[in-house]
Amino acid sequence: MAVMEALARLLADRTRAAFCGALLDGRAWTAHELATHAGVAPSTASEHLTRLVEGGLLVEHRQGRHRYVALAGPHVAELLEAMTAFAGPAPAPRTLRAASASEAMARGRTCYDHLAGRLGITLKTGLLELGVVTTDLAVTEPGIVWLKELGFEPSSRQLSRACLDWTERVPHLAGAAGAHLCRTFLDRGWVKRIGTTRAVTLTPAGDAGWRDLGLL
Amino acid sequence: MAVMEALARLLADRTRAAFCGALLDGRAWTAHELATHAGVAPSTASEHLTRLVEGGLLVEHRQGRHRYVALAGPHVAELLEAMTAFAGPAPAPRTLRAASASEAMARGRTCYDHLAGRLGITLKTGLLELGVVTTDLAVTEPGIVWLKELGFEPSSRQLSRACLDWTERVPHLAGAAGAHLCRTFLDRGWVKRIGTTRAVTLTPAGDAGWRDLGLL
DNA sequence: GGGACACTTCGGCCGGCACCGAAGCGTGCG
DNA sequence: CGCACGCTTCGGTGCCGGCCGAAGTGTCCC
Numbered sequence: 001m002a003v004m005e006a007l008a009r010l011l012a013d014r015t016r017a018a019f020c021g022a023l024l025d026g027r028a029w030t031a032h033e034l035a036t037h038a039g040v041a042p043s044t045a046s047e048h049l050t051r052l053v054e055g056g057l058l059v060e061h062r063q064g065r066h067r068y069v070a071l072a073g074p075h076v077a078e079l080l081e082a083m084t085a086f087a088g089p090a091p092a093p094r095t096l097r098a099a100s101a102s103e104a105m106a107r108g109r110t111c112y113d114h115l116a117g118r119l120g121i122t123l124k125t126g127l128l129e130l131g132v133v134t135t136d137l138a139v140t141e142p143g144i145v146w147l148k149e150l151g152f153e154p155s156s157r158q159l160s161r162a163c164l165d166w167t168e169r170v171p172h173l174a175g176a177a178g179a180h181l182c183r184t185f186l187d188r189g190w191v192k193r194i195g196t197t198r199a200v201t202l203t204p205a206g207d208a209g210w211r212d213l214g215l216l
Numbered sequence: 217m218a219v220m221e222a223l224a225r226l227l228a229d230r231t232r233a234a235f236c237g238a239l240l241d242g243r244a245w246t247a248h249e250l251a252t253h254a255g256v257a258p259s260t261a262s263e264h265l266t267r268l269v270e271g272g273l274l275v276e277h278r279q280g281r282h283r284y285v286a287l288a289g290p291h292v293a294e295l296l297e298a299m300t301a302f303a304g305p306a307p308a309p310r311t312l313r314a315a316s317a318s319e320a321m322a323r324g325r326t327c328y329d330h331l332a333g334r335l336g337i338t339l340k341t342g343l344l345e346l347g348v349v350t351t352d353l354a355v356t357e358p359g360i361v362w363l364k365e366l367g368f369e370p371s372s373r374q375l376s377r378a379c380l381d382w383t384e385r386v387p388h389l390a391g392a393a394g395a396h397l398c399r400t401f402l403d404r405g406w407v408k409r410i411g412t413t414r415a416v417t418l419t420p421a422g423d424a425g426w427r428d429l430g431l432l
Numbered sequence: 433g434g435g436a437c438a439c440t441t442c443g444g445c446c447g448g449c450a451c452c453g454a455a456g457c458g459t460g461c462g
Numbered sequence: 463c464g465c466a467c468g469c470t471t472c473g474g475t476g477c478c479g480g481c482c483g484a485a486g487t488g489t490c491c492c
């Protein structure tokens with residue numbers, strides 16, 4: 001249990017948790033951006049980042065005078081989402097702005113590299129009705145063919161994986177298949193980021209595309 | 217991320233982590249037993265238990281002057297194992313006794329309600345070859361029939377679930393199916409606990425039984 | 433080359449929390 | 463009925479760790 005405790009200790013801090021939350025958008029952030037985001041001094045942020053990198057949660061990429069950090073991989077995102085989902089629903093937001101942002105996230109968002117929120121659930125439901133996945137979110141044989149038609153190339157990464165949604169409390173599709181679909185939809189302009197946040201929305205083109213595929 | 221942080225904070229303590237580790241055997245422990253196990257005063261243990269119960273990780277059951285606590289369910293065990301697996305291999309044990317105990321756990325153990333360790337991997341491999349589960353550990357149609365012959369009754373609980381093994385670094389079978397198999401093997405005397413620990417071993421009867429089923 | 437900037441290291445401060453022992457409460461047993 | 467036992471509550475103590483600012487290093491740009 002000593003190793004589990006060390007991991008928990010790493011996440012049991014307001015500032016480090018805020019860093020991880022920000023990095024869940026899947027992008028790389030600079031140390032300065034994260035410091036501002038969390039409201040701490042650059043020196044404080046620097047120390048936290050070192051600890052998170054040493055703990056294997058983050059990877060860093062030095063470029064000139066910048067230190068870019070990102071989640072070390074999908075497995076980190078999955079861990080964070082699993083813990084968030086376990087911990088239960090977040091307390092209700094206090095301000096109107098926060099409530100609106102929270103509602104946008106609940107409607108649809110990326111979870112590192114795949115779709116989550118109600119949009120993720122809609123996708124999952126569609127895939128289920130098409131027979132691409134089973135109720136346990138395992139990809140079926142015909143499902144693999146279906147995915148390949150969307151340009152999917154199987155890799156060594158686990159094909160599908162259930163990721164418990166922290167707003168909907170229902171598992172949604174993660175893993176290689178979930179990541180590929182998310183990337184494809186973003187590339188095609190079917191799903192679009194709202195501003196620079198993790199929140200996303202289905203565009204009119206996306207609505208049409210999903211209907212074409214039989215997802216809606 | 218505030219909720220995730222609160223959960224992490226709960227696990228980020230030596231004593232509370234020790235409690236959770238002990239409770240991973242799936243039994244209910246008294247406050248006194250846990251205090252002794254972790255080497256703290258009863259008063260300290262009492263406070264920790266209250267926090268763990270309030271955090272939803274443990275459930276308690278008052279009986280006379282005893283306070284029994286247990287993990288709140290399989291989802292807690294799965295979370296703990298996931299975090300342990302993520303954190304990587306435990307540091308090498310220092311003493312001979314610890315090394316021997318650690319080796320016994322690595323050979324085979326229960327993970328709350330299912331089998332883990334090399335024995336868990338052997339089981340998974342056998343189930344895979346029999347076509348009961350897919351490589352993603354989803355139960356197949358014939359697999360459900362196979363399980364029913366072993367007395368399995370489907371319930372609302374997720375049928376199967378991958379649980380990353382912290383000694384073997386490979387997913388093994390958890391979920392309702394994994395729990396049923398573990399219970400069945402223990403009932404039949406095919407798998408036996410070593411002393412009162414989580415470590416288990418395959419008995420000669422179990423070896424024969426598994427061969428009969430085609431698992432070996 | 434000089435100045436702005438991103439980041440790091442170090443020292444010191446401060447708050448939170450894990451811990452214990454003492455005292456109190458309820459239960460069970462002789 | 464009284465004592466033993468398990469647990470809880472409450473003060474008090476001590477340490478760990480998060481925080482900042484100041485000073486230092488390396489990078490970029492003018």
